[in-house]
């Protein structure tokens with residue numbers, strides 16, 4: 001759910017993140033508190049203003065006294081929690097998850113229009129991912145350039161479903177969805193028809209702006225030119241919520 | 244309605260078959276039907292033996308591999324084992340009918356004094372193979388719906404929860420979560436819309452316990468669900484069945500219809516204030532839909548993808564309302580617990596695993612079929628004594644429990660008692676009760692690859708570790724199995740196992756590495772042989 | 780707001796749409812009964828094509844991409860027409876241990892099709908399933924709805940050769 005109704009009697013709780021004390025409302029998630037306080041928990045599927053998806057698993061954090069990792073985007077803070085966001089174990093897992101993403105599709109940054117403005121690339125740099133140990137899947141996906149303004153390159157899609165969620169939850173068009181299962185999953189427009197032929201797409205471009213990689217881009221951009229602008233999201237959700 | 248009325252009603256139903264001295268019971272569960280039970284039933288029914296002998300369609304008798312099974316029982320002696328016939332053909336019908344009340348037909352006879360039958364203790368399967376699953380009256384005559392009426396008229400919801408808690412029953416769907424605790428969580432949620440769901444997705448490929456219960460005794464599940472609904476304050480239930488089980492779907496649908504007509508389902512059940520309705524929802528071939536949050540997504544008409552927990556279904560489940568979700572076998576234990584009391588149930592089994600467990604024995608074992616034994620029975624008893632051991636003079640190699648989420652145990656582990664905790668310690672899980680026995684000809688690397696292939700193709704694709712990780716692990720296993728792998732590949736495989744286990748969103752991904760980890764733990768030399776073969 | 784959507788007319792005069800409509804009506808045209816509706820289409824027509832998916836989407840007032848996403852998620856739904864006969868080889872654990880792989884190879888050698896394919900003459904579709912619940916009779920095959928237990932590759936190929 002994007003922005004739940006403000007509960008009447010929310011408590012404020014205190015807890016620790018990476019050894020420092022913080023306090024927040026108990027209905028806030030770990031990632032929200034971390035963002036407010038400038039603690040960089042990596043994430044790809046989470047986006048403020050959209051519903052929680054919990055799928056990229058990059059935001060996993062450790063809780064003292066529990067062997068289980070929890071997703072910072074899907075876990076609320078609680079009194080007395082001791083949260084660790086950047087342990088060697090987490091770093092190792094995050095690097096492997098990023099490797100899996102790179103091996104899954106064909107991310108050739110040097111020719112990508114989002115080169116330099118891509119969240120996946122930025123995370124790879126942050127975690128020092130200089131080579132990928134698992135074999136590449138080598139499946140060639142198509143590029144759909146049928147839409148007059150935008151283009152989708154499935155080779156660069158990480159299936160975060162931000163496009164699906166923004167289109168459904170914010171624009172209300174529900175043009176996008178995911179088809180298939182497992183590694184065969186792919187984002188689709190309408191009945192898996194070319195985007196340009198969609199009867200539901202309003203060409204608002206929100207999906208392009210929220211896409212973390214170069215999968216959804218504007219037509220006519222060349223290498224490194226595509227920058228994304230996310231400012232509209234908190235603004236629209238806040239306004240809509242306050243109505 | 245009172246309990247006394249129930250007794251009267253059961254008496255009445257029993258009186259309707261007064262004069263029947265013998266019953267010829269034909270197993271009409273799916274497995275025996277596949278072996279040709281239908282023509283046998285037709286031939287026996289046509290053969291007609293007058294009112295004193297009734298030919299009856301019943302559910303699973305357990306020894307599925309010897310089907311079609313027919314049993315001849317003397318009604319006046321319910322505690323005596325009926326005469327059992329195996330591999331019956333339609334042509335055998337005249338002989339069987341002629342033998343009723345006289346000498347059994349020796350050439351068809353299947354001895355019932357063997358451990359396969361004598362070592363079982365039947366609670367869940369008490370009616371299976373005895374009553375006609377399509378007969379409401381048959382279920383009531385066997386003591387059915389007493390527990391529901393007892394709960395509705397003599398117990399408060401809290402007392403019902405207490406009784407279930409006292410019984411020590413743990414969920415039979417695999418996780419072993421204490422049932423009483425789950426019920427009390429849902430019961431404690433503020434009153435309002437709540438749901439109960441029966442998880443009949445039975446996705447473990449090699450398990451058929453839930454199917455047998457649904458096909459043999461469907462009212463038992465409805466009764467369990469109704470009691471649960473009363474206890475937690477729900478009035479609507481769903482049975483989520485996999486579409487691969489058409490007969491089970493048909494039987495549960497018939498049961499719902501008949502229970503409704505008799506006033507045991509619907510508005511104001513048995514003239515009390517309690518109303519409860521059940522609907523069937525079909526799966527469509529997705530193992531992950533056995534996972535509770537995916538199952539609820541599927542009932543909501545969505546892609547069956549799990550979502551992060553908490554919130555747990557007990558807090559926010561179907562359409563966001565508090566939801567109780569239990570497995571078929573869990574519900575099947577409820578009526579006996581209410582009828583006989585929680586203490587009675589808690590006396591069966593081990594310290595921390597109470598009651599009995601139904602297992603589906605399959606693979607290379609002499610007696611393939613369904614058995615029910617007290618928790619704590621050793622694997623050796625189950626496999627060698629009850630199951631009759633490995634056929635064809637081969638040696639036992641491993642037993643796989645828990646399906647794709649479980650593991651393989653070697654011969655050295657056969658003396659452990661089967662309960663939730665000992666199995667978990669050994670690196671496997673109880674799972675839903677599938678037990679696959681493998682002999683010396685099975686390669687453990689191949690088995691691990693098989694399960695990884697399963698998880699890969701059943702991964703819903705939502706989270707990265709499972710979607711992409713199972714694919715990579717399968718690739719590595721395939722490479723090793725084909726004697727092309729290196730020590731580095733094995734090390735990477737182990738690293739991925741750890742990562743996928745720790746980071747996946749749902750149980751499917753979290754447990755997908757288990758078959759690999761357990762075979763590495765007990766059969767590492769088989770991996771090393773394949774690596775060595777790659778060197779040359 | 781009078782945003783009530785009118786129910787679309789069936790795509791053509793085929794009587795089978797009545798069955799589909801009946802299934803949707805039984806569930807009050809609720810969006811959450813989408814899977815039930817898809818089962819009804821597949822039972823009636825044997826597979827789901829774009830026409831039927833659009834009809835279901837419009838009838839239940841659901842976005843087309845959502846309907847397509849659901850239809851492709853579940854393995855039992857097929858978007859391609861099947862052959863006149865369907866042979867489902869069980870690849871569950873029990874059947875795997877008892878030689879399901881051999882059955883698939885046998886069928887592939889006999890008819891040149893792998894699971895998921897249909898012979899060019901439309902006579903036979905070969906599919907796989909994860910446990911058909913007849914593990915006691917492993918390896919099992921479901922041929923046009925009937926379970927055949929304890930199969931061998933030769934016996935299975937012979938049986939398939941007898942089909943029309």
Ligand SMILES: Cc1cc2nc3c(=O)[nH]c(=O)nc-3n(C[C@H](O)[C@H](O)[C@H](O)COP(=O)(O)O)c2cc1C
Nearest residue numbers: 414415416442445446533534535569570573750751
């Ligand atoms: C991948 C996966 C598959 C599952 N499949 C089943 C199943 O087929 N049947 C079942 O009863 N539980 C299954 N479960 C367990 C359910 O999520 C849930 O725990 C169970 O239905 C709860 O019922 P219980 O407490 O009575 O066991 C599965 C879990 C996972 C993670």
Ligand code: SF4
Nearest residue numbers: 157158160161163211
């Ligand atoms: S297209 Fe972009 S936003 Fe959509 S799922 Fe793929 S990576 Fe995410």
Ligand code: SF4
Nearest residue numbers: 703705706709749752
């Ligand atoms: S673990 Fe696998 S099945 Fe579970 S949510 Fe992740 S991808 Fe889906």
Ligand code: FES
Nearest residue numbers: 043046056057073
């Ligand atoms: S950001 Fe939490 S799982 Fe993706």
Ligand code: FES
Nearest residue numbers: 869871874913914
């Ligand atoms: S594994 Fe084939 S029927 Fe169960």
